[in-house]
Amino acid sequence: MDTDVLVVGAGPTGMTLANELLTAGVSTVLVDKLTRRSDLSKAGGVQSRTLEALDQRGLLEPLLATGDHPVATGHFAGIPLPLHANGRRLPWRSVPQVVIEGFFDRHLAERGLYARRGHELSGLAQDHEGVTASFTDGSALRARYLVAADGAHSTVRSLLRDAFPGQPGTLTIVAADVRLSGADQAGSHTWREDGHWAALFPLGTDAQGRPLRRLVLGGPGRSLSREIPVTEDEVRDGLATVFGTGVRLLELRYARRITNASRQAERYRHGRVFLAGDAAHVHLPLGAQGMNTGMQDAFNLGWKLGAAVHGWAPEHLLDTYHAERHPAGAAVLRNVRAQSLLMDWAGTRDPDVLAAREVFTALAQLPDVQRHLAGLMSGTAVRYPMPGAEAHPLVGHAAPDLDLGPTRVHELLRSGRGVLLDPADAFARIAGPWSDRVDRVNGVDRVNPVDPVNGVDRVGSGAGTGPMLIRPDGYVCWAGPDALVPALAHWFGKPR
Numbered sequence: 281m282d283t284d285v286l287v288v289g290a291g292p293t294g295m296t297l298a299n300e301l302l303t304a305g306v307s308t309v310l311v312d313k314l315t316r317r318s319d320l321s322k323a324g325g326v327q328s329r330t331l332e333a334l335d336q337r338g339l340l341e342p343l344l345a346t347g348d349h350p351v352a353t354g355h356f357a358g359i360p361l362p363l364h365a366n367g368r369r370l371p372w373r374s375v376p377q378v379v380i381e382g383f384f385d386r387h388l389a390e391r392g393l394y395a396r397r398g399h400e401l402s403g404l405a406q407d408h409e410g411v412t413a414s415f416t417d418g419s420a421l422r423a424r425y426l427v428a429a430d431g432a433h434s435t436v437r438s439l440l441r442d443a444f445p446g447q448p449g450t451l452t453i454v455a456a457d458v459r460l461s462g463a464d465q466a467g468s469h470t471w472r473e474d475g476h477w478a479a480l481f482p483l484g485t486d487a488q489g490r491p492l493r494r495l496v497l498g499g500p501g502r503s504l505s506r507e508i509p510v511t512e513d514e515v516r517d518g519l520a521t522v523f524g525t526g527v528r529l530l531e532l533r534y535a536r537r538i539t540n541a542s543r544q545a546e547r548y549r550h551g552r553v554f555l556a557g558d559a560a561h562v563h564l565p566l567g568a569q570g571m572n573t574g575m576q577d578a579f580n581l582g583w584k585l586g587a588a589v590h591g592w593a594p595e596h597l598l599d600t601y602h603a604e605r606h607p608a609g610a611a612v613l614r615n616v617r618a619q620s621l622l623m624d625w626a627g628t629r630d631p632d633v634l635a636a637r638e639v640f641t642a643l644a645q646l647p648d649v650q651r652h653l654a655g656l657m658s659g660t661a662v663r664y665p666m667p668g669a670e671a672h673p674l675v676g677h678a679a680p681d682l683d684l685g686p687t688r689v690h691e692l693l694r695s696g697r698g699v700l701l702d703p704a705d706a707f708a709r710i711a712g713p714w715s716d717r718v719d720r721v722n723g724v725d726r727v728n729p730v731d732p733v734n735g736v737d738r739v740g741s742g743a744g745t746g747p748m749l750i751r752p753d754g755y756v757c758w759a760g761p762d763a764l765v766p767a768l769a770h771w772f773g774k775p776r
């Protein structure tokens with residue numbers, strides 16, 4: 281074997297995964313066909329659950345220190361949505377994808393991992409011991425496992441002949457990174473009676489500190505083939521159609537056409553090969569979810585591959601990647617489709633759609649609806665199917681970031697190991713044989729919910745402050761007091 285895991289694609293999914301693998305102590309090779317990182321941004325923001333996962337690895341503070349990354353309110357189908365309605369400590373932040381990629385690139389380099397750029401995978405064969413990948417330059421590499429994080433047009437997915445069912449794109453809209461004048465007065469979404477619309481989102485600042493924005497334009501006649509380049513005149517015309525002379529284009533930095541294609545791989549696992557990120561799911565970038573979903577795939581898969589490489593993974597563990605992440609991806613695709621319908625992004629002005637939108641806009645003012653939608657969009661509503669989930673409301677959910685006096689739960693997860701919270705010091709003997717994989721934490725000063733939704737509101741008073749077992753990716757896989765041994769064996773393998 282040349283390496284334990286080969287990660288194909290150094291986008292946000294591949295880099296997050298590489299970091300998880302290093303945390304798990306697994307040798308990793310990261311390759312990308314591009315000779316240098318793109319300096320153009322696609323995603324504009326990081327959702328609560330991704331922020332929490334970064335915090336669990338000690339990466340949140342250094343990431344946010346890279347610049348001005350304001351908290352912004354979100355939207356559902358263009359209807360303003362306070363994303364902090366999910367009740368989490370860390371609400372949505374504007375962090376452009378290019379910043380995330382640069383941050384991970386530097387962080388991985390500090391850990392000794394440099395992406396091998398200009399390395400395009402073109403062939404793949406697997407046997408019962410490993411995977412052999414071949415590259416267009418004629419070289420080859422052998423790894424125990426391979427992860428395809430090679431984006432929407434994944435070569436690996438094609439080589440596996442994995443079905444990528446869903447809907448083909450039927451329409452396009454324009455997405456552009458711009459500097460504008462007069463945009464401060466414009467709302468995030470503006471519609472005209474004739475169906476033309478524009479959306480504007482903050483995208484940080486340029487090197488001179490001037491505000492950049494993501495502009496999205498759609499409406500009748502705006503759907504052109506993706507092959508036709510977007511011109512400055514087209515963007516100017518789109519702005520004038522929606523805003524008149526109020527908003528003017530100062531600089532067009534990057535523009536592309538995006539489609540409403542919506543597809544998801546049928547199987548995330550093919551033996552020793554796994555699909556993650558856009559290689560596994562594509563959809564319209566509505567509500568800032570694609571990159572976040574890919575990064576969550578990586579957090580889910582990294583520790584499981586680590587367990588397999590180190591030899592303690594129970595037989596079924598690698599299969600739980602598909603079992604957990606496929607439904608999570610499907611839920612994202614569904615909410616995006618609902619949004620694209622309600623947004624009338626093709627500008628049809630269909631009276632049925634407008635009526636549904638009016639009703640939905642009224643519903644979206646209700647706190648319970650806001651909480652539900654914010655949970656969907658921010659990834660915090662994800663609950664993985666797990667044994668014991670029917671018996672305890674926390675099992676399957678991301679762990680509450682409990683305040684333990686000198687530390688917080690999310691800080692404890694920085695080791696990349698499992699954590700057993702044992703406030704009453706009752707499980708030392710039982711958990712002892714797993715102490716090489718699970719850190720038991722007892723004798724804490726206090727166990728207070730930091731996060732009201734996850735800790736107490738949702739699960740009833742006091743729940744969430746008792747004993748619980750947390751996987752390395754931050755999900756609760758057991759909550760006490762009974763049957764800890766089967767849970768430890770299920771997630772962390774045989775006792776030592």
Ligand SMILES: Cc1cc2nc3c(=O)[nH]c(=O)nc-3n(C[C@H](O)[C@H](O)[C@H](O)COP(=O)(O)OP(=O)(O)OC[C@H]3O[C@@H](n4cnc5c(N)ncnc54)[C@H](O)[C@@H]3O)c2cc1C
Nearest residue numbers: 289291292293313322323324401431557558568570571572
């Ligand atoms: C306009 C726009 C706005 C968006 N806004 C948001 C947002 O606000 N929030 C959000 O969460 N998401 C957003 N997204 C989606 C987000 O950009 C993607 O989901 C994200 O880039 C997926 O990351 P990835 O690492 O899975 O794939 P990619 O970023 O596509 O990375 C794949 C990498 O694999 C490499 N590669 C491909 N083939 C090979 C090969 N054969 N060999 C080696 N390397 C290969 C590529 O060079 C590339 O670097 C947006 C997308 C667009 C287009």
